[in-house]
Amino acid sequence: MKIVLFQPRYPYGKSQVYLPGGLMNLGSRLMQAGVGVSFFDLNLIEIDSDAVITALINTDEIGFSVLGPPYIDTVVGYIKWLRRHNFLQPVLVGGEGVARLRHGDFKKWFSGLGEVVQARGDEEIKRNLGLSALQSPFDTSMVSMLKWLTEESRRQYLTAEFALFLSDGCGFNCGFCAALKDTKEKYRTTASLRDELEYICRYLKSVGHSELKVYLSNLDALQTVVELEERLKDIWSAALRFGITPHIRCLATSKYMFLACRRDPKLPARLYRYGVRIIAFGVDGADEETWKREHKTHNVLAEIETVTAIVLSVGITVELLMVIGLQKDRPLALLRHLLFSFRKAFQGAVIRPYLGRSMTPSGRWPKETGYIPKKGEVVARELEAQAFLEDASLLTRLDYTMLGSKETHPDWKERWLSNFVYLLIIGTLAPFGLCPTRPLFPVPRKGIGKLLARVVNRLMPFDR
Ligand code: SF4
Incomplete structure (x- = not known):
């Protein structure tokens, strides 16, 4: 076969x-x-x-x-x-x-x-x-496939930042999220990870590259902190053996970071020593009503403030992921998201705004016939999905970096206001290096707009 x-x-x-x-x-x-x-x-x-x-x-x-x-x-x-x-x-x-x-x-x-x-x-x-x-x-190490690659592509992949598989699953259940949620985080085996790290670090040394730049796969890195620390030690010691410097980026919730720091105040400094250089917290606005609607009540403003200050104090960059402009976000909520973004950027955090979609076929979407929604679960209506079902090219409009369109934000007032706030955050903070997000534009089906949107999207740097 x-x-x-x-x-x-x-x-x-x-x-x-x-x-x-x-x-x-x-x-x-x-x-x-x-x-x-x-x-x-x-x-x-x-x-x-x-x-x-x-x-x-x-x-x-x-x-x-x-x-x-x-x-x-x-x-x-x-x-x-x-x-x-x-x-x-x-x-x-x-x-x-x-x-x-x-x-x-x-x-x-x-x-x-x-x-x-x-x-x-x-x-x-x-x-x-x-x-x-x-x-x-x-249980699997990807070394067999890494060996199969051509030298040119292996070098391109491994000398840039790449996603390192450590775990999958998140215990939270945010409404708009399309990841593997509402499930216990599961880690891969140490044997498979060590095999992979040994090969990659040896390879990097052999080509004279001195940095191992990885983005951890964890959806919420501090959710199972003992396992995380063991795997970070593996990364750090493999890099050390080959004289390579680790540069680690990860996602986390402020809740688990807050709990972990309270239990063990020395943890942030140790994370820095293992090579963690960027922690991106999924904050998603600054409006409690929005968090409640999206089942994100694990967010607490005071805890976000605390962990941002602690993590910055040990030299780790804090990124705040701001999924904003979900349908039904009130103007007051958008104003709160905006002011919070500016305030945190002023205090040294990097802001990464994204324009939320209340629906996506791999997340909140009309359910199979006969599905019984869980308590409090919002299920999208079939009518809202119709345009995407009829034209698969519209699915690009579900990209979180793309401006809202009438398919994703049918109410024009919500759409214009969300787009305005999204662009305002980027336009104000990007010139100071405080916002790496770049907006993509929905491509119209015909006319000069189609050409223009394609050209602009092509020029936009990639989201990472
Ligand atoms: S905490 Fe993050 S990964 Fe977990 S369900 Fe919420 S958005 Fe998804």
């Missing part, structure tokens, strides 16, 4: 090169199960290049990873290309962007393209590839 795995190209007209950790992990597991794996990153190579065509001619199956719903239309485009060129093998489509899609929606977007399977998890992969077993991603 052979499979060609593809990482699709960045959907806004240029190439974004970063290590596709999920595909590296999957590819390594498939190799271990005896599958012949080839991998191509379509940010680095064209789909009609000789190497890709040769691999496609010789493969039994094809796989695409979808990072988020905005990538769905790009993948549909690739599959159309494959079918036009007579590559009729079954296609598996997996990744975070489709893992929680309703099956009917998946079928609608990928209809008329031959055999295309929604790979929600390992069961679909095993069934389609005829495998009796597949190692868990939590």
